[in-house]
Amino acid sequence: MLSQESPREVISPEQDQRMVSTPVLCYVFKGKYLPPPIFHRLIAACITRWPVAKKKETSENLIFCGCCIFDLDLFHRLTLYSRSHIVYVRITKMVMDEVKTPDAKLCSRVRKFISLNLNKITSYLSQNLQYGLSVQCPPPQDDDSMAGISPMFDIWFAEEGHADDAPITPEHMNHARLCVALVTACGNVMREVLRTQVPAPHTDIYQAILANKGKLTGRPGKPLLNPNQITLVFPDPQGKITGTLDQFDISLLYILIRNVSAVPAPVTGWSKDPCDHPRDTSLGASVERIRSFRNHITGHSADGKISRQDLEDYWEQFEAVIHDIEKVIGGQTCSQELERQKRQVISVYEAC
Structure with missing residues (x-):
C-alpha cells in the first residue's frame, strides 16, 4: 500500500453523521517545496507514538504513498497527508457521547508533537527550510491544494489561544x-x-x-x-x-x-x-x-x-x-x- 496513492475518501472528511472532524491544520512550506524525506520522517515519528489504523473490512493498515492514518484512542483518528508543499493534519472523532467535537487537549497535544518533530527534522536536514502554520476550513479540492487556507484560531490552539509555535532554528x-x-x-x-x-x-x-x-x-x-x-x-x-x-x-x-x-x-x-x-x-x-x-x-x-x-x-x-x-x-x-x-x-x- 505504500506505493498506492491514498484514495480520495481517505483524506476527505467522513460523511457519516457520527463522525466529526477538525479543520485541517496545514504546514505550508515556503518556496513551495517540501522534500519527500521530511514527510517520511514525520510519518516514522508518528508511528513510534500511535498505532497505524486498520481498514475495518480487510484489516489492512491505512498507510499509503503520502498519507497515513493513526488511532489516537478509541474515538479519535489522526489523518496525516502531504500534497505539493503542504503537510495536512486532521483529527476525526466518532461521536459516542454528548460531546460533539474532538477533544481540544488531545488536538493540542497532537499539534505540539507534530510541530516539535517537524522542527527537529527540518533542522537536521536543512538550514533553509521554513514553513507557516495555517488552518484549512473547507474540505480540500482535487484541483486546488491551497483552497480555503487562512490563518485562524480554532480547536488546534485551544490551550494556548494563539497559533504561533516559535520554530527551533539551526x-x-x-x-x-x-x-x-x-x-x-x-x-x-x-x-x-x-x-x-x-x-x-x-x-x-x-x-x-x-x-x-x-x-x-x-x-x-x-x-x-x-x-x-x-x-x-x-x-x-x-x-x-x-x-x-x-x-x-x-x-x-x-x-x-x-x-x-x-x-x-x-x-x-x-x-x-x-x-x-x-x-x-x-x-x-x-x-x-x-x-x-x-x-x-x-x-x-x-x-x-x-x-x-x-x-x-x-x-x-x-x-x-x-x-x-x-x-x-x-x-x-x-x-x-x-x-x-x-x-x-x-x-x-x-x-x-
Missing part, C-alpha cells in the same frame, strides 16, 4: 550543542583540575574543602557558596556528604578551584578576562577561560542562538583550553569526549 540547535559540550567536556576537565590539584597537607579535595569551610561560608553578608551549594559540598548534620564531584556545576567548580585548590591565579588575576593575556596557558588562565565561556554562552545569551561560524570558533577554543589543561594534569578523556561530540555535529551538517 542556530538554536547550535546553541544547544555548545551548551552540552560546555557542561560535559569543559565541566569534566574542571572536575579533574579540582580532583588533582589538592593543596598540601591534604590528601584529597574533600579534606581541603572542609578545612576551608569558614572561608567558603563565613563571609559576612555574602558567603561564597549559596545554600544549595553548601548542601552539596559539606556534610549534613549526621556527618554524611550528600553531593558528589559529578554534581558540581561549572560555577561551583570555579569557586572551589579558585579558593580551595592549589591552582595559582592567572597572570591577569581571578575574575579577569583571560583574553588580555592570550599566551597565558596556565591552569588558572584555562579555568578562567571556561568561566568566561559559561558566562557568554549561557549566562548572557539573549536569544539562545549561535551561528555556525561562532559554533566552530567556540569549539576551537574549547579544544585549545582542554588541551592546555590536560597537558598539565595528564589524561585525554575530556578532549576525546569533545572530539566525539564534534564528529556528531559535523555529521549533522554534512547530512544537510
Whole structure:
C-alpha cells in the first residue's frame, strides 16, 4: 500500500453523521517545496507514538504513498497527508457521547508533537527550510491544494489561544550543542583540575574543602557558596556528604578551584578576562577561560542562538583550553569526549 496513492475518501472528511472532524491544520512550506524525506520522517515519528489504523473490512493498515492514518484512542483518528508543499493534519472523532467535537487537549497535544518533530527534522536536514502554520476550513479540492487556507484560531490552539509555535532554528540547535559540550567536556576537565590539584597537607579535595569551610561560608553578608551549594559540598548534620564531584556545576567548580585548590591565579588575576593575556596557558588562565565561556554562552545569551561560524570558533577554543589543561594534569578523556561530540555535529551538517 505504500506505493498506492491514498484514495480520495481517505483524506476527505467522513460523511457519516457520527463522525466529526477538525479543520485541517496545514504546514505550508515556503518556496513551495517540501522534500519527500521530511514527510517520511514525520510519518516514522508518528508511528513510534500511535498505532497505524486498520481498514475495518480487510484489516489492512491505512498507510499509503503520502498519507497515513493513526488511532489516537478509541474515538479519535489522526489523518496525516502531504500534497505539493503542504503537510495536512486532521483529527476525526466518532461521536459516542454528548460531546460533539474532538477533544481540544488531545488536538493540542497532537499539534505540539507534530510541530516539535517537524522542527527537529527540518533542522537536521536543512538550514533553509521554513514553513507557516495555517488552518484549512473547507474540505480540500482535487484541483486546488491551497483552497480555503487562512490563518485562524480554532480547536488546534485551544490551550494556548494563539497559533504561533516559535520554530527551533539551526542556530538554536547550535546553541544547544555548545551548551552540552560546555557542561560535559569543559565541566569534566574542571572536575579533574579540582580532583588533582589538592593543596598540601591534604590528601584529597574533600579534606581541603572542609578545612576551608569558614572561608567558603563565613563571609559576612555574602558567603561564597549559596545554600544549595553548601548542601552539596559539606556534610549534613549526621556527618554524611550528600553531593558528589559529578554534581558540581561549572560555577561551583570555579569557586572551589579558585579558593580551595592549589591552582595559582592567572597572570591577569581571578575574575579577569583571560583574553588580555592570550599566551597565558596556565591552569588558572584555562579555568578562567571556561568561566568566561559559561558566562557568554549561557549566562548572557539573549536569544539562545549561535551561528555556525561562532559554533566552530567556540569549539576551537574549547579544544585549545582542554588541551592546555590536560597537558598539565595528564589524561585525554575530556578532549576525546569533545572530539566525539564534534564528529556528531559535523555529521549533522554534512547530512544537510
